[in-house]
Amino acid sequence: MSISYSIKMLMDIQDPNITFEEDCVYEGTKKGHACRYVKGLLTYVPAHCDACGVINENYTIIKHGTKTSTITLPINGVKKSYLKLKKQRFYCRACQCTFSAKTPLVDEGCFISKGTQAQAIIKSAEASSKDIAPDCGVSSSTVQRVINRESKLYTGMHQTLPKNLSFDEFKYAKGQMAFTYIDAESGDIIDILPQRDGRTIRDHFVTNYSLKQRKQVKTITIDRNAGYVSLIKELFPNARIIIDRFHLVQLITRSMNKVRVQVMNTFHTSKGEDLKKYRRLKRYWKLLLKWEKDLSNTEYKYYHLFGQCLDTTVVTELLGYSSELKAHYDLYQKLLTVFKSKDHDQLEKILQEPTNPVIFNVMRTSLKTLRKHAPYIKNSFLYPFSDSRIEGINNKIKVLNRVVYGYRNFYHYKHRILLHFKFKAVEQKQQKKTHAPAA
Template sequence: MSISNDIRKLLDIQDENITFEENCVHIEQYKGKTCKFVKGRLTYEPTSCAKCSAIKEGASIFKNGTQTSRITIPIAGAYPTYLLLKKQRFMCQACGSSFTAKTPVVNDHCFIAKTSKVQVLIKSAEAQSIKNISKDCYLSHTTIQRVINAEAKQCKPYNQTLPKHVSFDEFKYAKGLMAFEYIDAETGDILDILEGRDRRTIQNHFITHYSLKDRMNVETVTIDMNAGYVSSIKELFPNVKIIIDRFHLVQLVNRSMNKTRVKIMNKFHTSNGEDMKKYRRLKAYWKLFLKKESDLSYTEYKHYPLFGQRLESAIVQEMLAYDEELAINYNLYQSLLRAMNQRDFKALENILNQRCPNETSTYLRTSLKTLRKHLPYTENSFNYPYNNGRIEGINNKIKVLNRVAYGYRNFKNYKNRIILHFNLKAIEQSVGKTIENETRPTAA
């Protein structure tokens, strides 16, 4: 019995009805590969017939030979491992039928151990391709995907009631194709992923899965500066307040300022030596233009190539003196950053309502026009603490999954993999309970 106990612990088998004898492990060739086979025996005294449920009385149910099953279990050591389980067969005199002993180690009519499926789920929750999981678990690609799909069904893709605060965003999952996702802005839980991001797909989804009462309970929806979402949100959620993610507001003016610097920098790309010196400086120290003025160093001297021993603030001021247009656009850019950083909506509104100087670049003019268009939603971004930080982080992980897997042709399989990846904690808890409950020995 001590040998059986040790082997059961080694193979994560909790069914005490399975026993092992000495020299039960053999190394053999199977399908052209060296594999490890562990021979075991499953037997017990049944209390009733599995076919007609007749209670055993005396010899009404008797043993009738054995049936050997080759069960795939997690690799023990360096070789693929199989459990050659010799199952006891029983004959019932009441109904004249026979049945085989059952074990919680494997499902009925299945030859893959539950522990192997658990291993697949754990590896699927990591950033690994199906091919690598298949090699590690020694299972086929189809089996791996089938296990993932079955477990993903247990994770509801959406709730019957919507949270009060929701975030919208999209991500690319194939060439020229974008998927839509929405999450709980407070917890970061993925509520669902849609194959398309067009207005019809989004509206049909929310109208189909959520009642008007549930949609009326939504207080805020956080989005990027995608104007296509605004009209759909107003129709779907009557009481909602739209929030523009602050990161996208800063990014908008940041890119405009950088394009302005490049345009002015190219003016100095001439044959003149002094102009080329200015060109090289504007090209090398582009990051200083995008920093907030308050983050520039005003006290610490450092050595900078092309400048020598200088302060950061002094370098910026010297480069701004190269061109009046650059200085005007820089000051406007910094005033916008201060208003956004301090969440001062009145200051931002005043800047947007003022007439732009003639030297303002077309890039910044376009950004100011966009900010005016989204001004009501920008005010909400200053008043509420919600942003798209969580959903952007989720998108980064989704892109890693897509890159590791070299893409997915089937969107449903891709969606199931994403759901499984981001429900790792819930899966671990459910899997732990499943193993604890299902691998207990059945009553004899």
């Protein structure tokens, strides 16, 4: 095995036109830092002239000296590595032009190897640009430039829209919210907008998609943001609006918890018996928010303020402290059961019933919200789509923002997000293929 072949294997260079000789590796410095240099030669017989395109016959193109380029390689070990590549120059007798030998190791006019750029892209899912830069031996600006260029390969051209969409927003800077929409079936990010206001969203969809394309959208899943409802009706005439069930359950759960706090505070007195009730309501709040069918009535547990007893026993005791709390709990459980069973008829029946006079304003407001969104809630029972995918994406985006310590430029941040999710998706598919059982 030749020395040239061994060095090419070590540095992952596949170009057969690059060769190395003995003693081609030596130590040196660059910008005051110790580094490692590798001398190589790039030469071949060109098939035609790069300038005029004339075919190389009868020595039409001859060798015309060399030109040395310093190419940044991926770091192997502690020191940065550079390839001192001596490129062959050629002279065309037909057009009297000169040109240099080319290699797939680097792009034309670039001095950073594709391997180094690939290393920066791989690391972009884990660290900030300033952390990636020293690991790859390049500047943070170069890292961001590579990320921006690569992310454009995964950015859609706004030619088509999927039949099922999901809308949401996330905070990317102080006081600034970005809007994102995805394919509700596949979970792929379609685009991210720098603002979530109606004008920005309207201009984006009207500019990039025709009315015919927008009419083909069948469903759009949203949270309880009322601003999206009017926009969807205007932009997507045939789309059915789906209010995510998680946000509906969250709405009534928070209302129930606020009622518990209000009732609990009435027992914050100087009386010992009242203080005992106060402590119990404060400590075991999770049991009151649980679905009653998830409460155990067979397994005894030890509760610090009750002793050995069942979940249902604790809940019954807590509800006995206040008739208002009991009324809210019964209503809360009815609504939870409706959302669990997706029974829209029962939901309408509950919402049409006269409200109990003891119901607090916070729960009345929640009931009013449910009545307002009743048609869209019905769609959430009929269709299998939810905001779970986009909520998970937004959560990862927030984690990425913390990892990179924030972005001042929104579009740099957007490119980083798109590249991160596309790269992770490809990585997961490859892992599934690797671990898939053989047929």
